[in-house]
Amino acid sequence: xxxxxxxxxxxxxxxxxxxxxxxxxxxxxxxxxxxxxxxxxxxxxxxxxxxxxxxxxxxxxxxxxxxxxxxxxxxxxxxxxxxxxxxxxxxxxxxxxxxxxxxxxxxxxxxxxxxxxxxxxxxxxxxxxxxxxxxxxxxxxxxxxxxxxxxxxxxxxxxxxxxxxxxxxxxxxxxxxxxxxxxxxxxxxxxxxxxxxxxxxxxxxxxxxxxxxxxxxxxxxxxxxxxxxxxxxxxxxxxxxxxxxxxxxxxxxx
DNA sequence: ATGGCGCGCGCAGCGCGA
Numbered sequence: 001x002x003x004x005x006x007x008x009x010x011x012x013x014x015x016x017x018x019x020x021x022x023x024x025x026x027x028x029x030x031x032x033x034x035x036x037x038x039x040x041x042x043x044x045x046x047x048x049x050x051x052x053x054x055x056x057x058x059x060x061x062x063x064x065x066x067x068x069x070x071x072x073x074x075x076x077x078x079x080x081x082x083x084x085x086x087x088x089x090x091x092x093x094x095x096x097x098x099x100x101x102x103x104x105x106x107x108x109x110x111x112x113x114x115x116x117x118x119x120x121x122x123x124x125x126x127x128x129x130x131x132x133x134x135x136x137x138x139x140x141x142x143x144x145x146x147x148x149x150x151x152x153x154x155x156x157x158x159x160x161x162x163x164x165x166x167x168x169x170x171x172x173x174x175x176x177x178x179x180x181x182x183x184x185x186x187x188x189x190x191x192x193x194x195x196x197x198x199x200x201x202x203x204x205x206x207x208x209x210x211x212x213x214x215x216x217x218x219x220x221x222x223x224x225x226x227x228x229x230x231x232x233x234x235x236x237x238x239x240x241x242x243x244x245x246x247x248x249x250x251x252x253x254x
Numbered sequence: 255a256t257g258g259c260g261c262g263c264g265c266a267g268c269g270c271g272a
Binding site: 010012013108199 | 255256260263269270271272
């Protein structure tokens with residue numbers, strides 16, 4: 001089973017890229033972030049025609065998450081229970097006995113800002129909820145744009161980024177707290193190329209210079225991690241015309 | 255090098271992302 005996550009930065013703009021990528025990569029489950037579409041405008045038919053069932057929770061202009069799967073989606077739930085939030089950032093569903101959580105973590109804007117505080121609060125609520133989800137669902141996969149680069153090797157220029165949002169110690173501690181629940185960063189289960197990133201700024205020719213961050217992640221419970229045979233970043237969609245600034249991350253489970 | 259890009263909204267130019 002191939003599980004993938006991709007922040008598409010507007011599904012309206014990126015739908016042709018997504019459909020091409022589904023056809024060429026044949027993932028079984030795909031978590032999308034930043035769809036930026038109200039549910040009434042979600043391109044359900046195009047995605048169903050490509051052979052995928054779909055669940056989505058969107059809003060106008062910002063955020064928006066979706067789960068695509070070749071097998072039926074059950075127990076679909078939007079948001080973090082008990083955490084009141086207008087922003088559509090969380091969607092979970094069960095696919096063939098695997099619980100899938102699709103996440104779009106807050107950006108945080110700048111350390112110390114209101115949005116940064118919201119990011120840390122969001123992560124606290126996420127941790128408390130995932131603890132319960134893990135107890136309920138031993139086969140849990142958490143995929144998404146987590147907006148945190150876990151370590152300096154996940155940052156193209158750690159000196160320039162030191163202490164900044166996405167790499168600050170409180171954020172990294174929040175991500176480690178998820179790992180501490182019993183999740184594994186599937187990417188680091190394997191030897192990986194140096195300077196592997198999943199996002200590159202549109203500006204400053206950042207992709208050409210490989211000036212990126214690894215902020216899109218697939219976390220697996222130990223029951224799933226044991227069955228994980230690979231985790232890769234697919235840079236191909238980032239090379240297309242009008243790309244998303246993020247590119248897909250894929251985990252393969254046996 | 256923090257500017258520079260790309261998105262939505264909506265029709266100019268701003269807020270936002272990371």
